[in-house]
Amino acid sequence: MKLICVNCNRELPPDMFDYQCSCGGLFDIIHDTSQLDADLLKRTFHERLSERMSPYASGVWRYKELIFPELPDEFITTKYEGNTGLYGSELLESYTGIHKIWLKAQSENPSGSFKDNGMTVAVSHGRSLGYDRFTCTSTGNTSSSLAMYASLAQASSYVFVPNKNISLNKVLQTIAYGAKVISFNGTYDDGIQFYERHSKELGFYICNSINPFRIEGQKSIIYEIAQYLNWSLPDWIIIPGGALSNVSALGKGLRDLKNLGFIDKLPRVALVQAEGARPFHKMFASGSSELSPEPSPYTRASALNIGNPPSWRKALRTLEETNGVTCSVTDDEIFNAKAIVDKSGIGCEPASAATVAGLKKLISQNVIDKDETAVCILTGNLLKDTDALNYYHFTNPQNAEYSNQILTAELTLEGIESYL
Numbered sequence: 001m002k003l004i005c006v007n008c009n010r011e012l013p014p015d016m017f018d019y020q021c022s023c024g025g026l027f028d029i030i031h032d033t034s035q036l037d038a039d040l041l042k043r044t045f046h047e048r049l050s051e052r053m054s055p056y057a058s059g060v061w062r063y064k065e066l067i068f069p070e071l072p073d074e075f076i077t078t079k080y081e082g083n084t085g086l087y088g089s090e091l092l093e094s095y096t097g098i099h100k101i102w103l104k105a106q107s108e109n110p111s112g113s114f115k116d117n118g119m120t121v122a123v124s125h126g127r128s129l130g131y132d133r134f135t136c137t138s139t140g141n142t143s144s145s146l147a148m149y150a151s152l153a154q155a156s157s158y159v160f161v162p163n164k165n166i167s168l169n170k171v172l173q174t175i176a177y178g179a180k181v182i183s184f185n186g187t188y189d190d191g192i193q194f195y196e197r198h199s200k201e202l203g204f205y206i207c208n209s210i211n212p213f214r215i216e217g218q219k220s221i222i223y224e225i226a227q228y229l230n231w232s233l234p235d236w237i238i239i240p241g242g243a244l245s246n247v248s249a250l251g252k253g254l255r256d257l258k259n260l261g262f263i264d265k266l267p268r269v270a271l272v273q274a275e276g277a278r279p280f281h282k283m284f285a286s287g288s289s290e291l292s293p294e295p296s297p298y299t300r301a302s303a304l305n306i307g308n309p310p311s312w313r314k315a316l317r318t319l320e321e322t323n324g325v326t327c328s329v330t331d332d333e334i335f336n337a338k339a340i341v342d343k344s345g346i347g348c349e350p351a352s353a354a355t356v357a358g359l360k361k362l363i364s365q366n367v368i369d370k371d372e373t374a375v376c377i378l379t380g381n382l383l384k385d386t387d388a389l390n391y392y393h394f395t396n397p398q399n400a401e402y403s404n405q406i407l408t409a410e411l412t413l414e415g416i417e418s419y420l
């Protein structure tokens, strides 16, 4: 395993670990896969589907050979993350207009978001280096996930949260798992800058998405989709973008599958951002290759509320390699799409529904053909943001096309029959 800077290609000496290169670029983990036998691996991954109570029962560590082969099993901190459902939905096919859709419900992870796929690997790596203090700054889901794994590992977690535009549910979940939560006046980006400067003095292992081990873990999402579909992928993968770690991991995972010969052809990737926080979409749509940060991002999809996404260079590679596209959607489009995802029985938090809203938009613009097939990655759980549910269904803003009301009735046969 080697760490190479995605910006200047510098390679770190093998016994060193760092999050960021002296040039400011992020590190990418490169594995030597020349000794791997693809058929044997496929068989191994298949056999591990029947594991219970071992690290290989996890939907991340099932693919350990492609994620972190060197790690001794004793350091693995797992909650059998991954193993999430891949669902079809006629309701969502008719809502978006596509012929065939699957929803990959990363919302079913133990802490309720896809962050678990990466966090299990980062915390396990930190433990292997001897750390017992873990940190992140977060819009919510990263912190819940970190707090959960740190507690499982009997270590401490220190979580920096901006004091505005975050979901209360996520902070409560983080507190409940036992993290020390530090609320500060500033943005997500300020938090990252602070501990990039001070983490060494404080003895902190950093678990934000600048950590390349998070990206390695998140690759398992696309491995799992490919394995469930018998190593064939749909025409499109639709993914939301905030800090852009997930789209970076998606591209890296696809590259692995293609290089190993597990799949013949890469699907195209569509990255969807919220209109109020779309610096990457702006860059990509204008053909520029330098990202201009958005100084005051705002979207009600709190997990997408990021103006200066650290992983943009890795994300750009995913889009270039897959002949990908980007788009942005309004909060109203996100909330209406979310109402349909929820009503389908699958459910998700607002940021995840950006994928469905984006798919609908890209079909209406003829970028995606309705005869094609797509997987939308649902990143977080419906219960992650109950304020959003309250806002949509009860405080009843004008654009809540699919809001559902509580019915009031006399408990009489006629009273109830009038609602049937």
Ligand SMILES: *Cc1c(COP(=O)(O)O)cnc(C)c1O
Residues within 6 Å of the ligand: 113, 114, 115, 141, 142, 209, 240, 241, 242, 243, 244, 245, 246, 247, 303, 304, 349, 351, 352, 379, 380, 381
């Ligand atoms: C973190 C997160 C995102 C954004 O993923 P990035 O890797 O930051 O682009 C989207 N949805 C949910 C629910 C998240 O928790």
